[in-house]
Amino acid sequence: MAKRKFQIFRGDSENGVLVNFETEVKEGMVVLDVILEIQAEQANDLAIRWNCKAGKCGSCSVEINGKPKLSCMTRMNEYFSDQTITITPLKAFPVIKDLVTDVSWNYEQNKKIKPVKLAPESKSEKGYVMYQEDVERVQEFRKCIECYLCQNVCHILRDHDKKDKFIGPRYMIRVSSLEMHPLDIEDRIPELKKDYGSGMCNITHCCTDVCPENIKITDNGIIPLKERVVDRFYDPITIIKRKIFGKKKKRLPPF
Amino acid sequence: MLDISEIKTIEHDVLIVGAGGAGLTAAIEASSQGMSTGIVMKSLLGKAHTVMAEGGMAAALANVDERDHWKIHFRDTMRGGKFLNVWRMAELHAKIAPERVRLLEEWGAVFDRTKKGLINQRNFGGHRYPRLAHVGDRTGLEMIRTLQDHGIHQGIQTYMECTALELLKNENDEVCGLVCMWRETGKFIIFKAKSIVFATGGGGKAWEITSNSWEYTGDGYALAYKAGAELMDLEFTQFHPTGMVWPLSVKGILVTESVRGEGGILLNSEGKRFMFDYIPERFRSETADTKEEASKWLSGDLNARRPPELLTRDVVARAIYEEVKAGRGSKHGGVYLNIASQRSAEDIKRKLPSMYHQFKILAELDITKEPMEVGPTCHYFMGGIRVDADTTMSSIPGLFACGECAAGMHGANRLGGNSLSDLLVFGYLAGKHATEYAKKIAVHSEFDADQVTKIIRSATDILNRETGENPYLLHEKLENNMQKYVGIIRTKDDLESGIDQLEKINKAYKNVRAKGASQFNPGWHEAIGLGNLLITSEAVARAALLREESRGAHTRADFPEEQKNWLNYNIIIKKGEDGKMKLAKVERPVPNPELERIAKSSIDALEKEIVEERKQEGI
Numbered sequence: 001m002a003k004r005k006f007q008i009f010r011g012d013s014e015n016g017v018l019v020n021f022e023t024e025v026k027e028g029m030v031v032l033d034v035i036l037e038i039q040a041e042q043a044n045d046l047a048i049r050w051n052c053k054a055g056k057c058g059s060c061s062v063e064i065n066g067k068p069k070l071s072c073m074t075r076m077n078e079y080f081s082d083q084t085i086t087i088t089p090l091k092a093f094p095v096i097k098d099l100v101t102d103v104s105w106n107y108e109q110n111k112k113i114k115p116v117k118l119a120p121e122s123k124s125e126k127g128y129v130m131y132q133e134d135v136e137r138v139q140e141f142r143k144c145i146e147c148y149l150c151q152n153v154c155h156i157l158r159d160h161d162k163k164d165k166f167i168g169p170r171y172m173i174r175v176s177s178l179e180m181h182p183l184d185i186e187d188r189i190p191e192l193k194k195d196y197g198s199g200m201c202n203i204t205h206c207c208t209d210v211c212p213e214n215i216k217i218t219d220n221g222i223i224p225l226k227e228r229v230v231d232r233f234y235d236p237i238t239i240i241k242r243k244i245f246g247k248k249k250k251r252l253p254p255f
Numbered sequence: 256m257l258d259i260s261e262i263k264t265i266e267h268d269v270l271i272v273g274a275g276g277a278g279l280t281a282a283i284e285a286s287s288q289g290m291s292t293g294i295v296m297k298s299l300l301g302k303a304h305t306v307m308a309e310g311g312m313a314a315a316l317a318n319v320d321e322r323d324h325w326k327i328h329f330r331d332t333m334r335g336g337k338f339l340n341v342w343r344m345a346e347l348h349a350k351i352a353p354e355r356v357r358l359l360e361e362w363g364a365v366f367d368r369t370k371k372g373l374i375n376q377r378n379f380g381g382h383r384y385p386r387l388a389h390v391g392d393r394t395g396l397e398m399i400r401t402l403q404d405h406g407i408h409q410g411i412q413t414y415m416e417c418t419a420l421e422l423l424k425n426e427n428d429e430v431c432g433l434v435c436m437w438r439e440t441g442k443f444i445i446f447k448a449k450s451i452v453f454a455t456g457g458g459g460k461a462w463e464i465t466s467n468s469w470e471y472t473g474d475g476y477a478l479a480y481k482a483g484a485e486l487m488d489l490e491f492t493q494f495h496p497t498g499m500v501w502p503l504s505v506k507g508i509l510v511t512e513s514v515r516g517e518g519g520i521l522l523n524s525e526g527k528r529f530m531f532d533y534i535p536e537r538f539r540s541e542t543a544d545t546k547e548e549a550s551k552w553l554s555g556d557l558n559a560r561r562p563p564e565l566l567t568r569d570v571v572a573r574a575i576y577e578e579v580k581a582g583r584g585s586k587h588g589g590v591y592l593n594i595a596s597q598r599s600a601e602d603i604k605r606k607l608p609s610m611y612h613q614f615k616i617l618a619e620l621d622i623t624k625e626p627m628e629v630g631p632t633c634h635y636f637m638g639g640i641r642v643d644a645d646t647t648m649s650s651i652p653g654l655f656a657c658g659e660c661a662a663g664m665h666g667a668n669r670l671g672g673n674s675l676s677d678l679l680v681f682g683y684l685a686g687k688h689a690t691e692y693a694k695k696i697a698v699h700s701e702f703d704a705d706q707v708t709k710i711i712r713s714a715t716d717i718l719n720r721e722t723g724e725n726p727y728l729l730h731e732k733l734e735n736n737m738q739k740y741v742g743i744i745r746t747k748d749d750l751e752s753g754i755d756q757l758e759k760i761n762k763a764y765k766n767v768r769a770k771g772a773s774q775f776n777p778g779w780h781e782a783i784g785l786g787n788l789l790i791t792s793e794a795v796a797r798a799a800l801l802r803e804e805s806r807g808a809h810t811r812a813d814f815p816e817e818q819k820n821w822l823n824y825n826i827i828i829k830k831g832e833d834g835k836m837k838l839a840k841v842e843r844p845v846p847n848p849e850l851e852r853i854a855k856s857s858i859d860a861l862e863k864e865i866v867e868e869r870k871q872e873g874i
Contacts, residue, residue, distance in 0.1 A: 033504045045778045056306055
């Protein structure tokens with residue numbers, strides 16, 4: 001087996017350099033295998049987060065040749081054998097050490113979102129009643145593994161660093177998963193406009209492109225939420241309707 | 256000199272260690288009872304091992320097959336565990352699981368639905384009826400995210416990337432605190448707590464081929480053991496029958512049992528559906544013996560018996576092992592698992608999306624068209640910290656344990672799907688009883704500063720050595736040793752060689768050294784975890800040597816049958832006063848006669864009894 005060349009970022013938020021490594025790459029290896037091999041044999045203290053190694057936990061997000069990816073699901077045969085592979089930490093978050101970044105900001109965003117509240121009248125003796133076709137939309141958003149690749153590429157967060165204005169795509173689809181839950185009766189539309197910054201997103205689909213779970217973040221999650229905000233705050237007819245008839249109730253499944 | 260007063264101390268009523276399904280459930284319960292609750296975890300919140308669980312959580316909801324009942328679930332669990340389960344735990348589990356699953360829905364989980372709009376349930380090995388509430392093949396993710404999103408609004412304090420080093424006890428030998436290390440900074444922190452719940456998972460990282468992540472280093476077993484707690488049933492390590500075998504870099508990664516639950520069949524290199532040759536006597540009357548009957552079952556015939564691919568995990572894993580050994584293995588040393596011939600491509604992608612994705616990317620294989628190659632992989636510890644069935648308290652006052660790190664619920668072999676429900680049931684009970692315990696304590700105990708100094712010194716010594724063993728390579732040695740000598744089929748000679756090797760590795764470990772500074776240093780973390788893994792491995796190997804029979808997941812080639820006499824004993828492990836590991840063959844209590852009657856009833860008699868009962872109750 002031939003040795004392959006790698007450059008891995010080593011350092012912290014203040015100082016850092018790309019360090020050259022060479023290691024053997026065997027058939028079937030993914031980028032995370034390479035990082036762990038280098039860690040075990042050449043740089044014991046090389047910092048990387050990982051857990052499941054099968055694309056289910058979203059821990060090992062890095063940038064490979066500038067592209068945000070899960071290192072456990074990126075096969076080495078995606079690259080030419082003479083190509084040097086550069087591995088750097090997520091750009092949108094402060095580096096703690098090497099490939100590990102401080103993602104605590106994300107956890108703070110989640111806390112802002114009002115939890116699920118199900119309509120008590122739809123509970124039967126055998127639990128809540130909802131139909132597969134009605135939950136599928138929500139199940140798509142719930143596939144999210146919180147790898148934060150979408151947060152990392154969102155230019156509002158990455159290039160403009162407006163973390164105080166926009167909760168980012170991950171949490172937009174978290175809101176979608178609640179707002180589109182067939183039995184949820186909580187209202188999050190005012191916060192969506194005011195606190196979550198739904199107006200900041202200008203639909204460039206960057207988040208959708210990097211999602212390892214192939215969630216259609218922009219089209220299925222963010223755009224419908226933006227429409228709900230527009231309906232509520234900018235559409236004069238619905239505003240008048242709501243003033244007269246009150247808030248529209250969600251459709252409940254029949255018993 | 257180390258100045259203890261400079262180390263931050265945080266107080267909680269209840270402290271939970273581990274943030275998987277069990278730990279989060281315990282934390283939610285404790286905080287909802289008004290306890291100041293902290294939860295310590297090695298990774299980030301939401302990344303614990305539970306996230307990898309695929310198939311589902313078993314609960315007798317009876318949404319798909321109305322005949323299901325806690326008694327049948329209980330009977331399945333006891334039979335799967337080869338009657339070595341703690342009877343009361345299996346009873347509590349079967350009775351409480353349905354309400355806990357429904358509560359998860361209340362907290363936001365969105366399960367797959369039946370046509371009537373209820374939680375859908377799927378078939379799994381050893382379960383009489385479709386019983387596993389699920390979301391495609393990512394049920395663990397749904398569980399952990401639901402608990403996480405519910406928990407963050409409960410006022411629980413989370414301590415992420417924080418490694419537990421050792422327990423602290425007061426002068427009455429009660430647990431009163433925990434010393435931890437922040438992975439990010441390498442700084443230490445002391446938690447004072449009135450009660451502590453361990454939900455630390457298992458120790459599969461001692462084997463080379465495992466479905467477990469780096470976190471699974473047996474921390475709970477080792478910390479409890481060092482503090483004087485009893486461990487039980489450590490010889491029972493489950494090898495899941497279907498792990499990936501190719502490519503090498505993904506060897507061991509789990510292929511969910513749902514593949515077989517959805518109809519997948521196992522074939523050897525001759526194309527033979529070999530599981531028909533491996534049906535044990537105990538399950539013969541309830542298992543299909545022809546392909547025709549098996550396919551009737553798949554098409555929904557309620558009178559057809561279940562295909563042999565859905566026998567319990569111990570049976571299927573051994574069968575695969577035997578086929579490979581006899582030279583009938585697949586190209587890369589496994590067997591073939593074929594779902595492509597059983598279900599449409601559309602069905603497979605809908606029911607098993609993450610398996611489709613996993614094979615497509617990691618093995619460049621389309622499971623809707625080709626068979627997968629699979630082989631046994633170390634997956635789960637049935638044994639663990641010995642606990643009281645009702646309260647989950649260990650033999651040390653104030654220390655509770657739940658989930659994989661606790662022993663008893665699953666006996667000699669766990670049924671698939673019983674783990675996630677175990678987390679919900681015993682996580683809840685642990686949170687509840689740790690709360691009750693903490694409420695009785697007025698003030699926090701003071702800890703012994705010398706004890707803390709010693710704990711911290713033993714961690715920092717690893718960094719301060721000038722030369723020493725590479726922790727990664729030492730870990731690799733351990734994995735090879737356990738794989739070779741304490742694997743799926745065991746013998747006296749092998750186990751003794753394994754224990755000899757362990758002693759050598761232990762000796763080398765005393766001189767382990769991590770290069771670099773203390774900030775986010777994986778080499779250092781690896782070395783700390785390895786110490787726990789060594790204690791765990793020794794416990795497994797010694798218990799396996801002592802149990803001279805084959806039962807459930809523990810197979811001795813030199814004692815190939817279940818021995819009736821061994822049914823009456825558990826192996827209990829404790830740290831002796833001389834510091835050496837002590838093992839004892841402890842007699843099991845006499846089972847509750849009613850539970851014994853249920854577990855040993857014929858399935859027909861039990862089903863009739865349930866019908867009668869329901870008639871009388873007017874259901």
